[in-house]
Amino acid sequence: MAITNEDIVALASAFHDASMVKKSTAAEMAEFFLYPESRIFVLHGGDLTLQANYEIHQKLVDEIHWTVGTWDITPLSDHPERARAQGIVYWQGRHVDQADGALLKCYVGEDWVVERVSSGELKFVIYVNSFHRFLPDAAPIEIR
Amino acid sequence: MAITRDDIVALAKAYLDCVMVRQEPPSEQQKFFLHRDPPLFLLRGEDMTLQQNYELHQKLTDEKHWSVGWDVTPLCDKPERARAVGAFYWQARLKGRPETDLIKAYCFQDWIVQRLPSGELKFVAYINTGHSFLPDSAISDGHPTGISIRGESSR
Numbered sequence: 001m002a003i004t005n006e007d008i009v010a011l012a013s014a015f016h017d018a019s020m021v022k023k024s025t026a027a028e029m030a031e032f033f034l035y036p037e038s039r040i041f042v043l044h045g046g047d048l049t050l051q052a053n054y055e056i057h058q059k060l061v062d063e064i065h066w067t068v069g070t071w072d073i074t075p076l077s078d079h080p081e082r083a084r085a086q087g088i089v090y091w092q093g094r095h096v097d098q099a100d101g102a103l104l105k106c107y108v109g110e111d112w113v114v115e116r117v118s119s120g121e122l123k124f125v126i127y128v129n130s131f132h133r134f135l136p137d138a139a140p141i142e143i144r
Numbered sequence: 145m146a147i148t149r150d151d152i153v154a155l156a157k158a159y160l161d162c163v164m165v166r167q168e169p170p171s172e173q174q175k176f177f178l179h180r181d182p183p184l185f186l187l188r189g190e191d192m193t194l195q196q197n198y199e200l201h202q203k204l205t206d207e208k209h210w211s212v213g214w215d216v217t218p219l220c221d222k223p224e225r226a227r228a229v230g231a232f233y234w235q236a237r238l239k240g241r242p243e244t245d246l247i248k249a250y251c252f253q254d255w256i257v258q259r260l261p262s263g264e265l266k267f268v269a270y271i272n273t274g275h276s277f278l279p280d281s282a283i284s285d286g287h288p289t290g291i292s293i294r295g296e297s298s299r
Contacts, residue, residue, distance in 0.1 A: 035183060035191075041269050043227070043256060044220040047179070077188035084187070113187060126185055126271065 003083040003116060008071045011114065011122045012089060019053060020063035020093065026050035034115055034123040041128045056141075060093035060104065068107065081116040082125065095139060102139035106132050147226035147259060152214045155257065155265045156232055163197060164207035164236070170194035178258055178266040185271040187254075204236040206243075212250060224259040225268065241282065248278040 015032045018024040029050045030036050040048040048056070057063065071087035086109075093104045109130035114122045134140075159176045162168045173194045174180070184192045192200070201207070214230030236247045252275070256268040277284040 037181065039179065041256065043225065045223070047268065080189045082187070082189060113185070115189075125191065126269070128269070 001081070001116070001120075002075065003073060003081065003085075003114060003122065005071050005073060007122055008073060008083075008085045008087070008112075008114070009067050011124075012067055012071075012087075012110070013065075015124075016065040016089065016091075019057055020060070020065055020091070023057055024054070026054045029053065032124055033127070034117070034125045038124065038127065041126070042132075043128060043130050044132070057093075059096055060141075061096050061099075062103075063091070063093035065089055065091050076113070083114055085112045085114060086110065086130075095141075098139075102137070104141050105135040105138040107135075108132055145224070145259070145263070146218065147216060147224065147228075147257060147265065149214050149216050151265055152216055152226075152228040152230070152255075152257070153211045155267075156211050156214075156253075157209075159267075160209040160232065160234075163201055164204075164209055164234070167198070167201050167207075170198050173197065176267055177270070178268050182267065182270060185269070187271060187273045203238060204247075205239050206246075207234070207236040209234050219256070226257055228255045228257060229253070237282070245282040247283050248281040250276045250278075252276070 011032075015029070018032065019029055022028075026049070030038065033050075038050065040050075040053055042048060066089070068088040068090050071085045074084040074086075076082040076084055089108045089110055091104070091106045091108050095101055095104070109132075111126075111128040111130045112124055113126040115125050116122055155176075159173070162172055162176070166172075170193070174182075181193070184194070184197055186192065209232050212231040212233055214228050217227045217229075219225040219227055231250050231252045234247070234249050234251050237243065237245055238247070252273045254271040254273050257265045258268050259265055
């Protein structure tokens with residue numbers, strides 16, 4: 001069963017719902033990854049443990065996200081079934097202590113390697129943020 | 145101080161000497177990495193821990209390696225990071241096999257590296273994007289001797 005754009009959009013939606021909307025814990029986010037001690041590699045800065053990612057999103061409210069355009073999906077192998085997915089996610093939020101404050105608005109470059117496990121679920125093998133591009137009117141945030 | 149191709153060649157040599165030539169344990173390999181217990185990602189599956197990498201090389205002898213070429217792309221200044229995409233040639237022999245029975249492969253790499261304040265380069269992410277075994281290589285992908293490295297070609 002090939003890994004499709006729809007699979008990746010669904011994975012992106014589920015993971016970002018978990019981290020941004022449901023404010024899931026690091027342990028809950030780890031369920032999306034093949035390896036329990038995974039990191040989010042931020043190419044242009046400090047990498048994030050899942051705990052650090054959790055803490056970033058604890059500082060934000062009103063978070064929304066969506067996939068921009070389509071993902072570029074490159075099949076890698078059949079056994080295990082793996083693909084590389086490269087795409088962009090729009091991310092918006094607001095600092096928790098600035099309820100009427102400016103919105104954080106950002107395009108996030110995503111470069112993932114995913115694997116379909118025997119249950120049929122997709123898991124992140126490698127999760128890379130290749131860029132963060134903040135919009136000109138975006139509120140500042142420290143990602144590192 | 146920009147991260148140069150020479151820096152990457154030196155890092156590759158130092159790390160691969162540790163792994164292949166001196167066959168050092170995971171605690172020594174760990175010194176080359178920024179994060180604790182880093183996986184060695186094999187893009188097509190069979191990712192390895194440093195312990196598994198150590199055990200794989202324990203099965204081998206007469207290992208040699210050299211860089212084939214690297215493209216180095218600066219990523220950021222603080223911290224100083226670069227992406228290094230390239231390959232190294234790898235040659236080895238399974239212990240107990242005839243001296244002519246050599247494994248020969250090009251190993252393709254995609255590394256993110258970071259320079260520490262000490263000046264040292266560390267691996268942030270170590271991704272092996274593929275192995276291509278030479279036509280006269282003693283083994284290739286799926287060889288039944290216990291060494292298991294996915295390759296782009298099967299014989």
